[in-house]
Amino acid sequence: xxxxxxxxxxxxxxxxxxxxxxxxxxxxxxxxxxxxxxxxxxxxxxxxxxxxxxxxxxxxxxxxxxxxxxxxxxxxxxxxxxxxxxxxxxxxxxxxxxxxxxxxxxxxxxxxxxxxxxxxxxxxxxxxxxxxxxxxxxxxxxxxxxxxxxxxxxxxxx
Amino acid sequence: xxxxxxxxxxxxxxxxxxxxxxxxxxxxxxxxxxxxxxxxxxxxxxxxxxxxxxxxxxxxxxxxxxxxxxxxxxxxxxxxxxxxxxxxxxxxxxxxxxxxxxxxxxxxxxxxxxxxxxxxxxxxxxxxxxxxxxxxxxxxxxxxxxxxxxxxxxxxxxxxxxxxxxxxxxxxxxxxxxxxxxxxxxxxxxxxxxxxxxxxxxxxxxxxxxxxxxxxxxxxxxxxxxxxxxxxxxxxxxxxxxxxxxxxxxxxxxxxxxxxxxxxxxxxxxxxxxxxxxxxxxxxxxxxxxxxxxxxxxxxxxxxxxxxxxxxxxxxxxxxxxxxxxxxxxxxxxxxxxxxxx
Numbered sequence: 001x002x003x004x005x006x007x008x009x010x011x012x013x014x015x016x017x018x019x020x021x022x023x024x025x026x027x028x029x030x031x032x033x034x035x036x037x038x039x040x041x042x043x044x045x046x047x048x049x050x051x052x053x054x055x056x057x058x059x060x061x062x063x064x065x066x067x068x069x070x071x072x073x074x075x076x077x078x079x080x081x082x083x084x085x086x087x088x089x090x091x092x093x094x095x096x097x098x099x100x101x102x103x104x105x106x107x108x109x110x111x112x113x114x115x116x117x118x119x120x121x122x123x124x125x126x127x128x129x130x131x132x133x134x135x136x137x138x139x140x141x142x143x144x145x146x147x148x149x150x151x152x153x154x155x156x157x158x
Numbered sequence: 159x160x161x162x163x164x165x166x167x168x169x170x171x172x173x174x175x176x177x178x179x180x181x182x183x184x185x186x187x188x189x190x191x192x193x194x195x196x197x198x199x200x201x202x203x204x205x206x207x208x209x210x211x212x213x214x215x216x217x218x219x220x221x222x223x224x225x226x227x228x229x230x231x232x233x234x235x236x237x238x239x240x241x242x243x244x245x246x247x248x249x250x251x252x253x254x255x256x257x258x259x260x261x262x263x264x265x266x267x268x269x270x271x272x273x274x275x276x277x278x279x280x281x282x283x284x285x286x287x288x289x290x291x292x293x294x295x296x297x298x299x300x301x302x303x304x305x306x307x308x309x310x311x312x313x314x315x316x317x318x319x320x321x322x323x324x325x326x327x328x329x330x331x332x333x334x335x336x337x338x339x340x341x342x343x344x345x346x347x348x349x350x351x352x353x354x355x356x357x358x359x360x361x362x363x364x365x366x367x368x369x370x371x372x373x374x375x376x377x378x379x380x381x382x383x384x385x386x387x388x389x390x391x392x393x394x395x396x397x398x399x400x401x402x403x404x405x406x407x408x409x410x411x412x413x414x415x416x417x418x419x420x421x422x423x424x425x426x427x428x429x430x431x432x433x434x435x436x437x438x439x440x441x442x443x444x445x446x447x448x449x450x451x452x453x454x455x456x457x458x459x460x461x462x463x464x465x466x467x468x469x470x471x472x473x474x475x476x477x478x479x480x481x482x483x484x485x486x487x488x489x490x491x492x493x494x495x496x497x498x499x500x
Contacts, residue, residue, distance in 0.1 A: 046416030097383045101205030128423040138205050140390025141423040143383060 006070050010035075011079030019066055026050045026061040029076060037077035037106050041135075048134030049107035051114075052076050058114040077106045080113060088158060089113055092151035093144075100138030107134050112148045120156055124149065162354045162491065163364075164467025168458035169347040172451035173340030174441070175247035175325055182324035183248075184238035185255035187216065187263045189317035193288075193306035195220055195263065198230045200237035201252045206449055207380040208248050214376050215253045215442050219260035220267070221284025222302055238322075246447025249376065250341060251323050253442030259321030266317045267302075270309040274300050342438035344446040345371040348389070350459035354467045356486055359479030361464055363393050363427040366456055371434040373446030378433070381448055385431045388452020394421050395453065396460040400476050468492075 007016045010033070017032050026043070029035045029052070041047035043062045050061045053075040080087045086094065089109050099105050108131060115122055115130040122130070127148045128141075136144060175181050186198040197216050203209045209229040217224045231237070240252065265279075271290040272279040275298055283293050291299035309315045328338040351364040366389045375381045398419045402411060412418050437444025457475060464482070465471050469491040472481065486492050 042415040044414055044416050046414070097379055099205075100207075100383065100387065128426075132422050132424060135420065135422075137391070137420075138387050139383065140387045140429070141426050142386045142390075142429065145423060145426075 004067075006066050008066070008069050008071060009073045011075055017066065021067065022065050024062055025052065025059075025064040025066045025069060025074070028066045029061060035076055035078050037081075039103055039106050041103065041107075046135070047104075047107075048111065048131075049104050051107040051110045051134065053110060053114055056114065056117060058111050075110075077109060080109075087113075088154040089116070089147070089151040092147040092154060096143050096147040096150055098139060098143040098147035104134055104136040104138075108136065108144055112151060115148070116152055116155055121152055122148070160356045160492075162356060162467040164352055164354070164463045164465070166350045166352070166459045166462025166464070166466055167347065168350075168455045168462060170345065170451055170455040172246065172344045172346070172447065172454065173342075174245070174250050174344065174438075174447035175341045176245050177325050177328050177337075177339050177341075180324055180327040181241055181247065181251065182322060183240045183251035183255045184320075184322040185252060185259045186238050187220075187256070187259040187319045187321070189263065189267070189306045189309070191306055191310045193222075193226060193302040193304075194228050195222060195226055195260075195317075196228045196230050197256060197259070198237050199252060199256075200234040200240035201231060201248050202243045203229075203231060204243055206243075206384060207377060208243060208252070210380065211249050211376040212252055212256055215249075216256045216260050217286075218443070219257045220264050221286055221290075223286065223288050226288065226302060246344070246449040246451065247341075248447075248449075249445050250438075250441050250447055251325070253376075253445055254323035254440075255321040257321065257442050258323065259319035262319030262321070263317055264319070266309070266315060266319070267305055270313055270315060270317065271300050271305045273313065274305065274308055341440055342373065342446045344373065344448055344451055346451055346455050348392075348455040348459040350456065350463040352460060352463040352467055354464060354482060356468075356492060359482035359486070361397055361460075361477065361479075361482065363397070363425070363460055363463075365428040365430065366393065366459070367429075368431045368455070369434060370431060370448065370452075371436055371446075372448040373438040373441055374435050374444035375433060376443065376445060381433060382431070384448055385433075385452050386429050388450075388454075389429050389431075389456050390421070390426065391453040392456025393425070393427065393460060395475065396457045397421070397476050397478070400478075403476075403478060403480075 001021045003018050003020050017028050029038045039049040041049040045060050045063045051058050052061045055073050189195050213227040213229050217227045268279040268282045277292050288302050289299045309317050330337045348368040353362045438446045469489045470485040
C-alpha cells in the first residue's frame with residue numbers, strides 16, 4: 001500500500017512523517033526522527049521500555065500504528081528533559097541508583113511521569129501497580145520504587 | 159487449604175575470576191592537554207558500575223580528583239586487551255591493571271611537576287584536590303592542568319602509563335588434583351522466609367536476609383544495589399524462570415518474551431543485608447568480586463525454605479506451582495488430622 005503523510009505533535013512541535021500503513025510510533029521516533037531515548041525492547045508489548053505519553057496517557061509505542069495518533073500530542077523522554085540538567089524524575093533515578101544497565105530507564109521514567117501527573121503523592125502500592133508492565137532485570141525494582149517516591153517529593157516541593 | 163511458612167538457609171563461597179588458561183586484563187592511561195586522565199579499557203560496564211569503581215581506583219592511585227578521570231571502554235578492536243566482564247573478575251583484574259598504569263603515569267606527572275616547581279620528584283605529593291605540592295611547604299604547588307599543559311607543550315612528554323594484571327595458569331597436580339583455581343573468594347549467607355499457598359501452589363518470598371563478605375568495598379552504594387538486584391534475580395530463578403515450563407505438551411511452551419514468566423515489583427520481598435569487609439591480599443585496595451554471587455545463594459535458600467514449609471524435599475528449580483502441588487501430594491504436613499489420628 002502507498003505511503004501517506006501523518007501529522008502529530010511531538011514534544012510541543014508539529015511534525016509530519018511519510019509512512020507505510022501500520023508503521024509503529026516506535027519506528028517513526030527512532031528511525032524516521034532519530035529520537036532514540038525511546039528504546040526498542042521486546043517489540044511485542046511485553047517490556048514497557050518503549051513507553052511514551054499520548055495526550056498524557058502512557059502507551060507502548062511498539063504496538064501503536066502512527067496513523068492512530070494523527071493530530072494528537074506525543075511526549076517522549078526527550079520532551080521532558082531540560083536543555084540543561086535533568087527532570088526531577090531523572091534526577092531522582094540518578095540519586096537513588098535506580099539505573100544500572102539503563103535499558104528500562106526511559107520507559108520507567110515515562111510511566112512514573114504519567115503516574116505522578118495524575119497522582120502526585122502515590123503510595124508504594126500505587127507505584128508498583130503503575131510500573132508492573134515495565135520490566136527491569138538489574139535493580140530488583142527496589143531502587144526504582146525509591147526513586148519514584150523521591151521524585152514525588154521533589155515535584156511537590158518544587 | 160492452608161498457608162504454610164518456612165525458613166531456609168544457604169551459603170556460597172564465590173571465586174573471583176577464573177584460571178583455566180591464564181586470565182589477563184590490561185589498561186592504558188594518558189593525560190589530555192588539560193589534565194583529564196583517560197583510562198582506556200576493553201572491559202565492559204554492564205550496568206553494575208565498573209566505570210565508576212575503576213575511575214575511583216584510578217583517581218586514588220593517580221592522586222587526582224574523581225572528576226579528572228574519564229573511563230573509555232569504547233571499542234574492543236582498538237582498546238588494550240581484556241578477557242571481559244564475567245566471573246566477578248572485572249573490578250579485581252582491571253583494578254589491579256589500572257593501579258599499575260596509574261603508578262607509571264603518576265611518576266611522569268610528578269617528574270614534570272618537579273621541573274615546574276624546581277624541586278625533586280621525591281619531595282612532591284598530590285593533595286587529591288587537583289594540586290601537586292612540595293611536602294612540608296604546601297604553598298609551593300601547581301595544579302594538574304598546568305602540569306599537563308607543561309608536559310605537552312614545554313617538555314614534550316606524555317603523562318601516561320601501562321598496566322596489566324594476569325593470573326597465571328595454574329596446572330592441576332595429576333597426583334592430588336591440587337590447583338590454584340581463583341584469585342580470592344567472597345562469601346555470603348542468605349536466609350529466606352517463604353509462605354506457600356497449599357491450594358494454588360504459589361510461593362510468596364517474605365524476606366531475604368543476607369550477610370556478605372566481599373573484601374573492601376570501593377563503592378558501598380553500588381555493592382548494596384548489586385545485592386538487592388541479585389537477590390531478586392535469584393528469587394526469579396528459584397520460582398519462575400524457565401524456557402521449558404512443565405506443561406502437558408511442548409505446544410504450550412512460551413514462544414516469546416511476553417510469555418516468559420518473570421516476577422515484577424509486586425513480588426519484591428523484604429531484602430536486608432549486612433556487608434563485612436575482610437580485605438583480599440591480591441585485590442586492588444583489598445577488593446573481592448561481588449557480582450554474580452548475589453544471585454546464587456538466594457536460590458537454594460528459597461528452595462530450602464519451601465521444603466521446610468511443606469515437609470517435602472525439592473531438588474529441581476524453578477519451583478513452579480505445578481511442582482509444589484505435586485510435592486504436596488507426598489507431604490506429611492497435608493494429611494488431615496482425622497487420617498493421621500492426631
